Amino acid sequence: MLETLRYIVQDVNAASNFRRALDIIVSRVREAMGTEVCSVYMVDQSGERYLFVATEGLNQSAVGQLSLERGQGLVTLVGTRAEPVNLEDATTHPKFHYLPEIGEEPFHAFLGVPIIHHRKVLGVLVVQQRARRKFDESEEAFLVTLSAQLAGVIAHARATGDLADHTDPIGERADTCFTGVPGSPGIMFGTAVVVHPTAHLESVPDRDAEDIMVELMVFDRAIKSVRQDIQLIGEQLALNLPREEQALFDAYFHMLDDDALAGEIRDCIRDGQWAQGAVRQVILSHVRQFEKMTDSYLRERAADVRELGQRVLAYLQDIRQKKTNFPQNCILVGEEVTAAMMAEIPAENLAGIVSMRGSGSSHVAILARALDIPTVMGVMDLPLFALEGRQLIVDGSGGQIYANPSRVLAAQFQELLAEEQEFSAELEELRNLPSITKDGRRIRLWVNIGLTGDISRSLDLGAEGVGLFRTEVPFMTKDRFPTEEEQRVIYREHMLAFNPRPVTMRTLDIGGDKALSYFPIHEDNPFLGWRGIRVTLDHPEIFMAQVRAMIKASTGLSGALRIMLPMISSLAELEEAQALIDRALTEVREEGIPVLRPEVGVMVEVPAAVYQARLLAKRVDFLSVGSNDLTQYMLAVDRNNPRVASLYQELHPAVLHALREVAKAAHGEHKPVGICGELAGTPAGAVLCMAMGYDVLSMNATNLPKVKWVIRNITLLQSRRMLAQVLKMHQADEIQAFMREQLIKAGLARAVPGQRTSSVN
């Protein structure tokens, strides 16, 4: 059964469009279950009708013509209950609805199961038989299992079909919308450029060849290189390998012949596909053929073909890894967009980002916000192959993208864009004005930075200091650890630019989702593993070089250097780190460099640190809450997992109460407290943190003018009243709605996400 299930899912997955996927489902399920009828009904866009979209066994000519209204018939009963309905004789059931055109009179036994994806009923899968009999438990369980597995595939195929097959009666032609989560705010129009990791067959997109002759040439070079490799490996192993196994190498060689795979790939290129796409198409179709074979020896060959395809692909990517012609407004689309992929596209062309994995608190999203690039994350059901070259609208605030936008929709978004631009232009006038509330409370607005380009942007936007310098970013752009001197130069550049403003440098915070190519960490639970201070305390040589570089970089400047320690979860870690910092200071002074003692602070981003905040505050110069990680760890929600993105709630009452405790603890020790997670850069978060007494709000430069505008248009008293109400609330949604309403009432609607004058229906 498991095998059958796997093959059905695989075939549906491989279908070229949605129509085909549906046909495969009904024919394969009918065959697997030995029933006379299998049909699929899909819920339409309005959610009110169930369309008869595919059948094997009922009247084919009724497909696409019939539908049932909610409440009508057994099919909609399955959908409404979101549970299977299994009947010996459907025709006698009070809910049975007779549709003369469909031809189901002779069938009595009925089993319908819902197709549910992310809590939403997408449709109903039905099998029927002439005999009066109830389907047994194992049959029901099989169909439920199959439906659960197919749901994701169907959702995906439907999305793909909507784009790929414009004649699809179910699909919407224009304005196809894909939903993810907001990554970086703003609206952008552009052309999709699909990027994929090196040598990953499945994620190579379809792309028209820019020059067919060049693609053929590149392909020939790749084949030649793979042949040489195989020959070399074959020769090396020849001494130890039995004769039969050596035959495998001959088989590989043959596969690369013109009358085998290579010939097919060439044909595909001649039809206009680029070489990498042609390799994917041909190789994967052969892999599927082999996988279906009953003979286990032949089935194993699927792995060989795949392996060969990977090898060819790796060479192709090596030879022509970089696309050179980029459209003016590129929307970078990928399964898991990384900082390195962002770097592949020239900065002036990169207009938007769409990632199937990750969420608003992933580091790519944080980077995108710093660079002001509208981004949508976690768009799980994206038809990656079909998107290349399509026109897209990225709505980074709403977390949606639209493919093939109609003129009407494009005009609506243009209007929103114009409003946003007008607001940003007004905000520019605040640049040199203080961030002070209407009743005179001054709040320090600092920036989070990492890239060198951030310096001028931050200063232009009126930053009064750096609240978080993510030092891992310069580490990521190298192919080995940077030397102490290399680091000193980079840090000095930043400190000089911001002088006399204070600069908070966080010590290296790798692990979790931040990897260094030259220092790989493989763990099952990376966010609960070797991260942040844990890594650097285990490698004092790295920590010491970094701290010395920071201290040296501050020589002769009046702006304070603040060293900040990430992921502290115990006093012992703090004490060890402080001892190392003391040693580094002594060493620098022994080198004859006159330096001041830096301020040292702790990031509160682990629940343990919340409960020990007062003890920590006693021992340091400042606290700073990393609300991104604190939210993740308090709510046990992976900040990168789009499946649970809706549970990642920075305004969760537990998080807000924790924030307040930290502020009280710091002030109890007369130490300043800041917040440098993304929450500080949102209007609601900034207002609530100000009311709690936070001295510093540190955010990405893009958000700073808007937050300053909010602060200058509200009183401390108003914010405290809001906080008092919020602290009595029990649910994040309630708090979210309340803050939204309060900010609008206070005349701050323009800063509230989604609360614009125009709206997109």
Ligand code: PEP
């Ligand atoms: C945080 O966790 O809130 C934070 C600022 O650090 P990062 O996002 O770099 O993990």
Ligand code: MG
């Ligand atoms: Mg963090």
